[in-house]
Amino acid sequence: DIQMTQSPSSLSASVRDRVTITCRASQNINNYLSWYQQKPGKAPKLLIYAASSLQSGVPSRFSGSGSGTDFTLTISSLQPEDFATYYCQQSYSTPRRTFGGGTKVEIK
Amino acid sequence: EVQLVESGGGLIQPGGSLRLSCAASGFTVSSNYMSWVRQAPGKGLEWVSVIYNSGATYYADSAKGRFTISRDNSKNTLYLQMNSLRAEDTAVYYCARDHYDDYGLPNWFDPWGQGTLVTVSS
Numbered sequence A: 001d002i003q004m005t006q007s008p009s010s011l012s013a014s015v016r017d018r019v020t021i022t023c024r025a026s027q028n029i030n031n032y033l034s035w036y037q038q039k040p041g042k043a044p045k046l047l048i049y050a051a052s053s054l055q056s057g058v059p060s061r062f063s064g065s066g067s068g069t070d071f072t073l074t075i076s077s078l079q080p081e082d083f084a085t086y087y088c089q090q091s092y093s094t095p096r097r098t099f100g101g102g103t104k105v106e107i108k
Numbered sequence B: 001e002v003q004l005v006e007s008g009g010g011l012i013q014p015g016g017s018l019r020l021s022c023a024a025s026g027f028t029v030s031s032n033y034m035s036w037v038r039q040a041p042g043k044g045l046e047w048v049s050v051i052y053n054s055g056a057t058y059y060a061d062s063a064k065g066r067f068t069i070s071r072d073n074s075k076n077t078l079y080l081q082m083n084s085l086r087a088e089d090t091a092v093y094y095c096a097r098d099h100y101d102d103y104g105l106p107n108w109f110d111p112w113g114q115g116t117l118v119t120v121s122s
Helices: none
Strands: A004-007 A010-013 A019-025 A033-038 A045-049 A062-067 A070-075 A085-090 A103-107 B003-007 B010-012 B018-025 B033-039 B045-051 B057-059 B067-072 B077-082 B091-100 B106-112 B116-120
Touching (some): A004 A085, A019 A033, A019 A103, A033 A062, B003 B106, B033 B067, B057 B067
Parallel strands (some): B010 B116
Antiparallel strands (some): B003 B018, B091 B106
């Protein structure tokens, strides 16, 4: 199985901060990487697919980059509604896909 | 509007069975790939099963032999039949539309339903 490791597992940040979350795959997954945002008690929401493509309706302050084994999700200017948990997900081994452990973004 | 609404969760004893439903609106389930993804309390996300528009099905090792994914085209509804339930199956179960690429391979999940909680306990 392809393991996805996110870092950090949690972080504290202030509104308007630039935030970067890292996701590392245990093997090359090309660009088969998606990012989701999940707020407490809610379903995950797709933010980024194919490593860097922004899902329709998602604010442009979210961006994704990377290829191979190392990927990043960047929030250019953190907004109050962005405090949530973020997950990466690989689809290289589709249909059996795996998620990272999550990164919780909290208010400093 | 595209929407998914799960139901059927609840408290069940170990070894019992439960069938989850996911009613779709705004799109046709049978024309799409559909998945179940679960999340144990306070934990991360785990893909469980997918059904292709062709009817082909795939399962995570944790679900193989115990869970069955299916759909009812007339009701535009996805199902997950869960048998021989274990304490470790306790989770919120989400259904999600599965986006597939030009090669017919499923990639990302969008949208997701609100989830239904399954608790396996005596």
